[in-house]
Amino acid sequence: MRTEYHEELAHLAELLHRMCVRDRAVIANATNTVITGDVEQAQNAIDIGGEVERMVAEAEGEALRLLALQAPVARELRQVVTGIQLTAALHRMGILGTHIATAARRRHPGLVVPEPVRPLVARMGAAAVAIATSAATVLVTPDPESAAMLDGQDDLMDRLHEELLTTVLDPGWGHGVTAAVDLTLVGRYYERFADNAVEVGRRTIFLATGETAERNSTDQRD
Amino acid sequence: MRTEYHEELAHLAELLHRMCVRDRAVIANATNTVITGDVEQAQNAIDIGGEVERMVAEAEGEALRLLALQAPVARELRQVVTGIQLTAALHRMGILGTHIATAARRRHPGLVVPEPVRPLVARMGAAAVAIATSAATVLVTPDPESAAMLDGQDDLMDRLHEELLTTVLDPGWGHGVTAAVDLTLVGRYYERFADNAVEVGRRTIFLATGETAERNSTDQRD
Numbered sequence: 001m002r003t004e005y006h007e008e009l010a011h012l013a014e015l016l017h018r019m020c021v022r023d024r025a026v027i028a029n030a031t032n033t034v035i036t037g038d039v040e041q042a043q044n045a046i047d048i049g050g051e052v053e054r055m056v057a058e059a060e061g062e063a064l065r066l067l068a069l070q071a072p073v074a075r076e077l078r079q080v081v082t083g084i085q086l087t088a089a090l091h092r093m094g095i096l097g098t099h100i101a102t103a104a105r106r107r108h109p110g111l112v113v114p115e116p117v118r119p120l121v122a123r124m125g126a127a128a129v130a131i132a133t134s135a136a137t138v139l140v141t142p143d144p145e146s147a148a149m150l151d152g153q154d155d156l157m158d159r160l161h162e163e164l165l166t167t168v169l170d171p172g173w174g175h176g177v178t179a180a181v182d183l184t185l186v187g188r189y190y191e192r193f194a195d196n197a198v199e200v201g202r203r204t205i206f207l208a209t210g211e212t213a214e215r216n217s218t219d220q221r222d
Numbered sequence: 223m224r225t226e227y228h229e230e231l232a233h234l235a236e237l238l239h240r241m242c243v244r245d246r247a248v249i250a251n252a253t254n255t256v257i258t259g260d261v262e263q264a265q266n267a268i269d270i271g272g273e274v275e276r277m278v279a280e281a282e283g284e285a286l287r288l289l290a291l292q293a294p295v296a297r298e299l300r301q302v303v304t305g306i307q308l309t310a311a312l313h314r315m316g317i318l319g320t321h322i323a324t325a326a327r328r329r330h331p332g333l334v335v336p337e338p339v340r341p342l343v344a345r346m347g348a349a350a351v352a353i354a355t356s357a358a359t360v361l362v363t364p365d366p367e368s369a370a371m372l373d374g375q376d377d378l379m380d381r382l383h384e385e386l387l388t389t390v391l392d393p394g395w396g397h398g399v400t401a402a403v404d405l406t407l408v409g410r411y412y413e414r415f416a417d418n419a420v421e422v423g424r425r426t427i428f429l430a431t432g433e434t435a436e437r438n439s440t441d442q443r444d
Binding site: 084173 | 282285286289290293295296299300303306307310387390391395399400402403406407410
């Protein structure tokens with residue numbers, strides 16, 4: 001039974017990895033839409049977000065089956081429960097990426113981001129893709145060093161987010177309130193995407209090693 | 223063992239109810255700060271948010287103990303897993319309420335909401351308190367009618383949120399970009415607070431009846 005348990009747990013981890021890779025595709029497509037205004041990429045992001053949505057039910061079903069058939073206890077029990085919490089974070093990443101795509105599409109044929117701010121938003125998009133890549137790596141190779149890398153990437157996202165807010169709140173901001181409101185929301189979605197990716201990394205280390213994951217407190221500040 | 227299981231499940235539900243009542247206190251205090259600028263109420267909100275934070279660990283511990291000692295299967299297993307998901311939603315409500323308090327405190331001694339918009343934000347705050355009250359009721363008396371009421375309250379919150387965005391994006395908006403950005407975030411926090419409360423209601427019905435809860439899709443729109 002223990003072999004079977006570990007095989008099924010590995011299978012769940014593999015499914016979570018695929019979700020994370022899809023989340024990365026959502027945010028990559030969404031960022032392209034934001035930067036280029038290409039609505040086709042917005043639709044891609046939304047479609048892939050729908051795939052993530054379907055994988056949520058699959059992952060929850062896998063976790064429940066593991067609990068029911070293998071009746072894990074102690075550390076193994078906590079691992080499966082962690083798998084359920086990971087599913088929720090990966091689900092949220094997909095939704096947040098989809099929100100960015102939808103925000104961009106709403107302004108079509110205009111662009112949601114004024115030209116001078118595009119390089120900054122492109123950097124936020126790249127940071128989001130990088131952090132999703134790290135989270136996906138941790139899901140297949142759960143070593144604490146990779147998980148620690150996520151914290152550094154999240155700090156970068158926080159700095160970019162701060163820079164975005166400073167730009168928008170600058171008295172010299174000349175792009176109007178609508179762009180400011182759009183960018184406030186888009187910035188928030190990127191930041192929350194990164195927060196959830198960090199949580200994926202931390203919880204995965206726990207899933208793999210049984211060592212206590214620190215509670216994610218990156219969203220306590222604002 | 224079944225009696226014991228039901229007693230422990232009832233105990234978990236009672237703890238979740240207390241979390242929800244604390245969440246309501248967080249958002250009530252936060253709203254008061256937003257409307258009156260009273261920073262003491264902001265600190266109350268943040269302190270009570272800290273209590274919710276501590277209750278999360280307690281509720282997760284209870285759920286794990288239930289899984290380990292009672293090894294529930296089938297419907298009962300799903301109920302405990304639902305308890306873990308409820309904990310996450312109630313946790314999120316506390317964080318979002320705290321965000322509103324922090325946003326208000328950041329503008330002290332100024333006020334985060336320009337005078338003409340205060341009645342609207344007060345209505346959003348009242349809607350949030352009402353929805354948290356309903357969610358708490360469902361947690362002690364899980365009948366589907368009370369849960370259905372949550373949907374109506376969430377629709378109201380969505381309409382108020384829409385009205386807030388329309389106000390901020392109106393060409394006649396005369397309160398500057400900072401207030402617009404603050405209100406965009408505060409509005410988003412209220413809306414997500416309500417979404418999570420609706421999720422609490424739906425999942426609680428499942429916890430109590432074992433009947434499939436609809437997946438919450440209220441956050442798919444924006």
